[in-house]
Amino acid sequence: MVQDTRLIEIKDVCKSFGDTEVLHHINLYIRKCEFVTLLGPSGCGKTTLLRLLGGFETPTSGQILFDGADVAQVPPYKRRINTVFQKYALFSHLNVYDNIAFGLNLKNPEALGAKSRSEKKEEIRRRVERMLKLVKMEGFEKRSVDSLSGGQQQRIAIARALVNEPEVLLLDEPLGALDLKLRKEMQVELKSMQQQLGITFVYVTHDQEEALTMSDNVAVMNHGRILQIGEPKKIYDEPKSAFVADFIGESNIIPGVMLEDDLVEMLGVKFPCVDEGFGENEPVDVVVRPEDVMIVGTDVGMLTGTVESVIFKGVHYEMMIDIGPMRWKVHSTTMQPAGSRVGLTVVPYNIHIMRKEA
Amino acid sequence: MIRKSRGAARVLKGSYLALVLAFLYLPILVMFALSFNESVSRASWTGFTLDWYVQLFHDQNIINALKVTLEVAVIATAASVVIGTLGAIGMYCMKQGWFNLMAVLSNIPMTMPDMVTGVSLMLMFVFVKVPLGKATMIMAHIAFDIPYVLLSVLPRLQMMNPNIYEAALDLGCKPRQALTKAIVPEIAPGIVTGGLLAFTMSLDDFVISYFTSNTDQNLAMIVYSAARLGVKPTMYALSALMFVCILALLLIVNRRSGLEIL
Numbered sequence: 001m002v003q004d005t006r007l008i009e010i011k012d013v014c015k016s017f018g019d020t021e022v023l024h025h026i027n028l029y030i031r032k033c034e035f036v037t038l039l040g041p042s043g044c045g046k047t048t049l050l051r052l053l054g055g056f057e058t059p060t061s062g063q064i065l066f067d068g069a070d071v072a073q074v075p076p077y078k079r080r081i082n083t084v085f086q087k088y089a090l091f092s093h094l095n096v097y098d099n100i101a102f103g104l105n106l107k108n109p110e111a112l113g114a115k116s117r118s119e120k121k122e123e124i125r126r127r128v129e130r131m132l133k134l135v136k137m138e139g140f141e142k143r144s145v146d147s148l149s150g151g152q153q154q155r156i157a158i159a160r161a162l163v164n165e166p167e168v169l170l171l172d173e174p175l176g177a178l179d180l181k182l183r184k185e186m187q188v189e190l191k192s193m194q195q196q197l198g199i200t201f202v203y204v205t206h207d208q209e210e211a212l213t214m215s216d217n218v219a220v221m222n223h224g225r226i227l228q229i230g231e232p233k234k235i236y237d238e239p240k241s242a243f244v245a246d247f248i249g250e251s252n253i254i255p256g257v258m259l260e261d262d263l264v265e266m267l268g269v270k271f272p273c274v275d276e277g278f279g280e281n282e283p284v285d286v287v288v289r290p291e292d293v294m295i296v297g298t299d300v301g302m303l304t305g306t307v308e309s310v311i312f313k314g315v316h317y318e319m320m321i322d323i324g325p326m327r328w329k330v331h332s333t334t335m336q337p338a339g340s341r342v343g344l345t346v347v348p349y350n351i352h353i354m355r356k357e358a
Numbered sequence: 359m360i361r362k363s364r365g366a367a368r369v370l371k372g373s374y375l376a377l378v379l380a381f382l383y384l385p386i387l388v389m390f391a392l393s394f395n396e397s398v399s400r401a402s403w404t405g406f407t408l409d410w411y412v413q414l415f416h417d418q419n420i421i422n423a424l425k426v427t428l429e430v431a432v433i434a435t436a437a438s439v440v441i442g443t444l445g446a447i448g449m450y451c452m453k454q455g456w457f458n459l460m461a462v463l464s465n466i467p468m469t470m471p472d473m474v475t476g477v478s479l480m481l482m483f484v485f486v487k488v489p490l491g492k493a494t495m496i497m498a499h500i501a502f503d504i505p506y507v508l509l510s511v512l513p514r515l516q517m518m519n520p521n522i523y524e525a526a527l528d529l530g531c532k533p534r535q536a537l538t539k540a541i542v543p544e545i546a547p548g549i550v551t552g553g554l555l556a557f558t559m560s561l562d563d564f565v566i567s568y569f570t571s572n573t574d575q576n577l578a579m580i581v582y583s584a585a586r587l588g589v590k591p592t593m594y595a596l597s598a599l600m601f602v603c604i605l606a607l608l609l610i611v612n613r614r615s616g617l618e619i620l
Binding site: 054056074075077081082083085086087088089090091092093094102103106107160161199231 | 520526529600
């Protein structure tokens with residue numbers, strides 16, 4: 001699906017508002033038909049980066065290449081990019097049909113392959129109907145947008161953007177205002193729309209699960225920098241820093257010391273691991289996922305601890321286990337009662353070593 | 359015992375309300391009644407007549423004043439709607455500090471006594487050597503109408519989704535198109551309300567018009583100068599008609615803003 005040609009290239013882009021730098025030397029490329037997610041906590045600069053792509057802001061320095069041409073100074077109405085805004089930004093003075101037709105009405109008849117005004121009108125009607133079908137909102141043409149629910153407004157906002165056949169669709173936390181169930185449904189629908197239409201999607205969210213579910217590639221951001229770019233599985237399995245590990249899924253982060261290649265010491269115990277290339281006795285952060293900790297008998301565990309609390313989470317139990325200097329979060333399908341003594345062990349390839357963040 | 363005092367309280371409450379309403383509306387009712395009285399005397403009711411209303415529309419002075427009033431109100435409303443709406447959009451785009459400053463500056467003229475506005479405008483026109491007349495009256499009306507337009511357009515802008523302008527650009531509008539095709543239609547209800555308010559204010563203004571005009575008189579000025587020579591029943595009829603018109607306009611404004619709250 002994802003093609004190899006680079007559609008958008010962001011080269012060394014910085015953006016400041018007054019004295020505050022919100023984007024710091026951003027480098028990123030986006031390929032044709034790719035679903036890229038910018039993921040990070042609020043205030044990390046992800047929305048600003050999206051607004052640069054949309055043309056609503058201009059970079060302080062650096063280049064934004066679209067098909068090889070620098071578009072940093074090109075206004076939004078000249079870009080082949082459309083946006084789905086955070087709170088939809090539908091036009092409340094227009095009904096559903098006219099909202100979707102808004103962009104097409106601005107175009108010349110020739111641009112729509114029509115020879116006359118009446119042909120243009122007919123073509124617009126055809127395209128709007130097709131979009132309404134795509135977002136499953138047929139029959140809502142004459143409704144006022146204010147009478148729609150949040151989920152329905154969301155669909156109209158997506159249709160209004162997609163009907164212009166953009167090469168790139170930008171989505172700014174589009175599912176943020178929906179309830180959990182609707183959000184999950186829309187995630188699946190958005191992904192299938194993207195694959196069906198073959199359009200590049202750039203998606204902004206702070207929800208790591210959303211990012212992992214839908215994306216071909218995820219860029220994790222914090223403090224105006226991209227910390228890691230990669231496929232969801234790769235980012236989850238091989239986070240490059242403690243921040244990424246913690247933000248993508250849950251983690252136990254333990255200070256440790258790298259004794260030699262493939263051997264780390266933490267909590268006074270030597271753990272074999274699979275990481276190499278660190279300095280001898282280099283202090284590191286060790287990341288262990290809660291689901292990677294195995295509960296075993298106290299006699300065979302590498303560590304021992306006391307179960308402090310147990311929460312039933314549906315598929316698994318989440319246990320907080322007190323192991324002296326700190327507490328670990330452990331996920332397991334079998335429950336250990338609170339107060340019991342347990343042994344804990346972690347296999348080498350589930351131990352992730354991170355360089356200390358500056 | 360308790361029931362009795364409750365009853366007393368209710369009577370007291372009712373009569374108080376009746377007193378307030380009577381104080382406000384009885385004079386107007388009396389004026390309406392007298393405008394239909396056959397006798398010139400205010401003391402005796404001799405029979406029902408519409409003569410005063412007929413006379414009113416045969417009085418060339420009054421017809422002229424009506425023309426001046428409408429001309430001034432229509433032009434001033436149109437101009438203040440354009441200036442006020444653009445001003446409101448400009449203020450909306452300002453940073454918080456400047457916005458607050460502008461909001462205060464544009465509110466002061468509304469609370470200022472008409473006398474002050476009238477005299478200062480007159481002085482300014484004299485100072486820059488613009489002869490007083492219909493044109494200066496229109497300019498003065500535009501000046502005091504603008505804050506009313508601002509006041510009804512700004513809340514609509516603040517209620518609007520902050521991304522509307524950008525959404526219009528995104529869908530292919532040039533900046534000016536985004537203004538006319540997206541922003542203005544979105545805030546149109548506020549613009550109409552502002553226009554109605556401005557029109558009402560222009561229609562019944564006396565003090566500011568008196569200071570900024572010369573021989574061109576509007577209806578309020580006619581009523582005032584007639585009163586000095588002894589009030590004739592035609593003036594009751596004229597005042598009654600003005601009251602009805604302004605009441606109608608205010609009812610429309612109230613209904614509109616009521617709808618927006620819903």
